[in-house]
Amino acid sequence: MSSSAATRPELLQTLRESVAGGFPVAVAELSKLVRIPSVSWAAFDPQPVSESADAVAALVTGLGVFETVQVARAPIGTGADAPLGQPAVLATRAARNGRPTILLYAHHDVQPPGKDEDWDSLPFEPTVRGDRLYGRGAADDKAGVMAHIAAIRSFVETVGADFDLGLALFIEGEEEFGSRSFTNFLSAHRSELAADVIVVADSDNWDVDTPALTVGLRxxxxxxxxxxxxxxxxxxxxxxxxxxxxxxxxxxxxxxxxxxxxxxxxxxxxxxxxxTPDYPEEQLRHEAALLEGVAPIGSGxxxxxxxxxxxxxxxxxxxxxxxxxxxxxxxxxxxxxxxxxxxxxxxxxxxxxxxxxxxxxxxxxxxxxxxxxxxxNGFLVDTSGWAVTEAKTSMTDAWGVEAVETGIGGSIPFIADLVEMFPAAQILVTGVEDPDSRAHSPNESLHLGVFQRAILTEAVLLARLNERQ
CATH class of the missing domain: 3.30.70.360 (Alpha-Beta Plaits)
Incomplete structure (x- = not known):
């Protein structure tokens, strides 16, 4: 399959049915992860972060396709007395027959919840209201973790466990605390993390009906x-x-x-x-919850x-x-x-x-x-690579509409570390969030339709790369 070829209809349909059939399980597993208050900040109990890492490792092991699965830590800084960072999950499977290797990244730690009274339901009690799942980490980024796991599960169910695609999974445990051990972790596990394509599932989409590929980060x-x-x-x-x-x-x-x-x-x-695409002030006012009479700031x-x-x-x-x-x-x-x-x-x-x-x-x-x-440091994606074409095709297949290339106001500083460590890798920044997800805020939530389409997108991408010559 070339980068410009469409996904085979029978393959796409089988993946779609697999993702739909496994979706209730994915939501249930996500809910279990949300119940773990894995706040990685220094002022919080570190035990829930370890519990969260162990829970993710168990899910990854249960996929039955990785050659190695480990929970590992790296030091923050240098020196014999340097403290260890929070636990991450690392799983690997070597490529065969000339296929590429894809590294899937997400993080299982979360922001502090703030005051319970600011939430409509308790932050660590996952609650479905309408078409959204509420809870701290429901979107950022335990949904990213589960998108990877559920996509791999449907990919394997569709193509079988004897696939040729190289696969690595890196689920970090301290992204919300500045990824302070990230560089040392990359250095310690460089060979295991090396990949042709890196998918960072920690961004958002244009809206609940339109996927986005993030190509610029502040x-x-x-x-x-x-x-x-x-x-x-x-x-x-x-x-x-x-x-x-x-x-x-x-x-x-x-x-x-x-x-x-x-x-x-x-x-x-x-x-x-x-x-930049068109984005009217009315949309900003709605998505940012500006009070009546409060004016936007800045120019341009x-x-x-x-x-x-x-x-x-x-x-x-x-x-x-x-x-x-x-x-x-x-x-x-x-x-x-x-x-x-x-x-x-x-x-x-x-x-x-x-x-x-x-x-x-x-x-x-x-x-x-x-x-x-x-x-x-910020980041700009080189959109000329074949992996961008593969990702956008997968998004179109899964969502039924073409993806928008977007920037994002938030920061994912560790991507610059990935670029430095793996300069030949093509990096794709995707996500499961939408403008109403309220990541880091009270009443954080995940749109379940977006979640299902994000899983399907990644399952299609894995299947396409597994067939890539």
């Missing part, structure tokens, strides 16, 4: 900024008006990060020019703002709460800053620009401290 820079003006708290009545408190200084400093229209105003942060087309330009968000503040507020001048305030950077700009370069800006704009001589820095 990079990211995150850090903690601490602004200090006093050695200790002082009475706001006695000294207010003459002494700058840290909150005042922090507010003034943070305001310098944006221009009047809300666009980023940090010299040295790049933008990228690229054509809306999708260029989301895909190709930098963004800076203050995602957390450590300061006295309103309930505990006293009449004092705060000596120090800390904030968490999350910046998204345009594809093509290095994360280290962007951080240097942000640091220069903050230090040069500190008001009233406030003291600035920056720590807990993480950087990640």
């Amino acid at each position: 990079g990211n820079v995150t850090f903690r900024l601490t602004v200090s003006t006093l050695e200790h708290a002082s009475h706001s009545g006695m000294f207010g008006g003459a002494v700058p408190d840290a909150m005042l200084a922090a507010i003034r400093l943070l305001a310098t990060l944006h221009a009047e229209d809300g666009s980023v105003a940090v010299e040295g942060l790049a933008s990228r020019e690229a054509a 087309t809306i999708l260029s703002r989301l895909w190709s330009k930098p963004a800076i968000t203050v995602t957390g503040i450590d300061a006295p709460s309103v309930g505990n507020a006293s009449n004092t001048l705060s000596p120090s305030v800390s904030v968490k800053i999350s910046a998204r950077i345009a594809p093509g700009q290095q994360g280290t370069e962007a951080f240097a620009a942000l640091e220069r800006h903050l230090r040069s704009n500190a008001p009233f001589g406030a003291h600035i401290e920056i720590d807990d820095v993480d950087t990640g």
Whole structure:
């Protein structure tokens, strides 16, 4: 089968029937994974992450097609005392008769759930309402894990267990905590992870009826900024008006990060020019849940703002709460800053620009401290490769409509590590999410129709690559 040939109708129909027949099991297995609160952040109990890895490994072993299945960890950083990262699942099967090898990636860890009262049902109690499955990780990214497993299951059911396609599965356990051991894991398992095609199932689709292949990803820079003006708290009545408190200084400093229209105003942060599909403001207002009367920010087309330009968000503040507020001048305030950077700009370069800006704009001589820095590079897919054609054909077969090539405002920094480690591999960024999935937010959910079509897409892709000459 060449990259331009259509999928054989009888093969497509058999795969479609297999995916449909196995779909209730896939949803049930996904629900079991969602019940495991596998939050990978350092402040959370690591035991559920290990439990989640073991559960995924059991599902992978149950497929009966891999030569090796293991739960493994890699150190974070270097040195004999470097801590180990969270457990990942790695499974391999060698290619035969000149067939390519495909590596399937997803992650089994999840974001913190936040407050239970912000959810319409408990975050770790998977709940079906209408055509959506709700729960933390139901979409991001345990659905990606199960899309791989269910697709392999239907592929094997259709073509048999004696197939020639090389197959590797890498289910990471700390993507939501910055993939801090990722590079070391790649180095330790380089030969097992080597592949001709890498599928990263951690993105979204254009809508619930239209698939998307993500071809551009913004990079990211995150850090903690601490602004200090006093050695200790002082009475706001006695000294207010003459002494700058840290909150005042922090507010003034943070305001310098944006221009009047809300666009980023940090010299040295790049933008990228690229054509974008039509995306009206009404769609943005609906998908982002903008309140009535609140205007969008930035300039240029809306999708260029989301895909190709930098963004800076203050995602957390450590300061006295309103309930505990006293009449004092705060000596120090800390904030968490999350910046998204345009594809093509290095994360280290962007951080240097942000640091220069903050230090040069500190008001009233406030003291600035920056720590807990993480950087990640963006990514642009080479769409000229045969794997992109194979993936888009598979999407059209499974969804009944052609795929849209999209960028994404979020970041998957480890993809740059994959490119560096495996420069010859073709990387495909797919996913099971849609604009209403609310990944990372309360009431995260998975559209079950999208899930079934994502499974079928991947099953078709596996079958096509197994026949590729």
